[in-house]
Amino acid sequence: MNAEILVVEDTPASLELLSQLLSQAGYTVRPALEGRMALRSAQASPPDLILLDVRMPGIDGYEVCRRLKADPRTRDIPVIFLSALREAGDKLKGFEFGAVDYIAKPYQPEEVLARVRTHVELRHLQSRLEERVGERTAQLLEAQACLQESQTRLQELAGFLQTVREEERSGIARELHDELGQALTALRIDLGWLKEKCGQLGPPVVQRAEAAYGLVERTISALRRISEGLRPGMLDVLGLAAAIEHHVSQFQERTGIACTLTMNREEFEIDEPLATAIFRLVQESLTNVARHAAAQHVAVRIEDGESEIRVRVDDDGCGFVTTSEKKTFGLLGMQERVKILGGRIEIVSQPGQGTRIDARLPKQQGESK
Known part of the structure; x- marks a missing residue:
């Protein structure tokens, strides 16, 4: 040997x-x-x-x-x-x-040779094992680096898609509000004038005119609701706090679920992507409550800290098992949205004990506490 x-x-x-x-x-x-x-x-x-x-x-x-x-x-x-x-x-x-x-x-010479042979073979086996471990470790580190690079690219792509999605929503909302909304408003005015003028044509005509006028009114209301869902105009005009207050008020009126809102700022001095993310987080949380929670009360809290903003939504609904592999797109969307901005989100729930969504978003993108 x-x-x-x-x-x-x-x-x-x-x-x-x-x-x-x-x-x-x-x-x-x-x-x-x-x-x-x-x-x-x-x-x-x-x-x-x-x-x-x-x-x-x-x-x-x-x-x-x-x-x-x-x-x-x-x-x-x-x-x-x-x-x-x-x-x-x-x-x-x-x-x-x-x-x-x-x-x-x-x-005995034979004893010396036997023991030397045994330990030399063990030494060679150990050296080969260490080489294999080193090779596998290098391969693992390379695979981890590739995985990290892929995850970074996927996160960048997800952020880009979120931005594109918001831009598309904003464009559609503007078109609905500016073009279709104005056309329907003009049609409502004309129908109102016709309704007043066709009284002499008899009850059937009046009823048809009133029904058409009512349909246009409902269509305008639906259009406003859809437009606000796509991109709340108040978010761009009056800021995050006013948009959140309006959305919570509309949620309470629409669902009948009591909703309290607490904010430690009258307005938040943050950039547009973060403001949009916070609004969407509250919006998606309340949508999940309306669809799945069967709750009687929801509490929304937004706290502006030194380096991060904390968003917390608690409900007293039916809850769910958080370890279940089955998750709604709303929860997955919230988790991805927070992750893109470098934040952390915790979803705590148990059957019969309600749900808490607690997110912390850094004010500077990429900064994670």
Whole structure:
């Protein structure tokens, strides 16, 4: 077996005997007559195995082993002690210093070769294992880096899609309000004039005119509701606080669910993407309450802190199991929206105990506390 063995023995005859024995077995032998020479040799070029005599002048074998194990360059080299000391305490002392084996003198050549072969093979297996672990670790780190890069790209794409979605919503809302809304308003005015003028044509005509007028009124109301759902005009004109107040009021009126709103600012000095995200978070939370919670009361709280804004929505509804794999698109949308802005969101719920949605959004995008 192609392996290099450092033999440390202060008796020249014993050193020569061991060197011949190992050389004939196919090993490369590096002799050393005393401990300091052995340490310098091992540090300069670590061998595969060290055969180390215990009793030597200067520093003995135990001290040599201790220094070898204390040095990162040599601590993994297996050490086999050679000694005429046969007491169990001597052997235990050798193992305590880090030796892998202990051969008592006088020894049989076959025993020495067998033990050397075993530990050299173990050393080679350990080296190969460490190489495999290193390769797998490098592959894992590379895969993690690729995954992180993919996640970053996906998050950037998700943020871009959210921006595009809001822009499309804003465009559609403006078209509905400015074009279709104005046309319906004009039609309502004309129908109102016709309704007043067609009284002499008899009840059937009057009833048809009133029905048409009522249909236009309902259509305008529906148009306003749809337009506000797509992009609340108050958010752009009056700001986040007014838009939230209006939406909460409309939610309460539409659903009959009592809703309290608490804000520590009359207005929030934040940029448009964050304001939109907060409004959507409240909007989606209340939509989920209306659809799934069967709640009697909802509490919405918005707190503007030094570096982040906290949005919390609590309801006293039926709750749900948060560990379930089945999640609504509303919850997934909220989680993704908060994640895109570098924030954190916690959804706490249990069956029969209501639901709490607690989000913390950094004022500076990408800043996460």
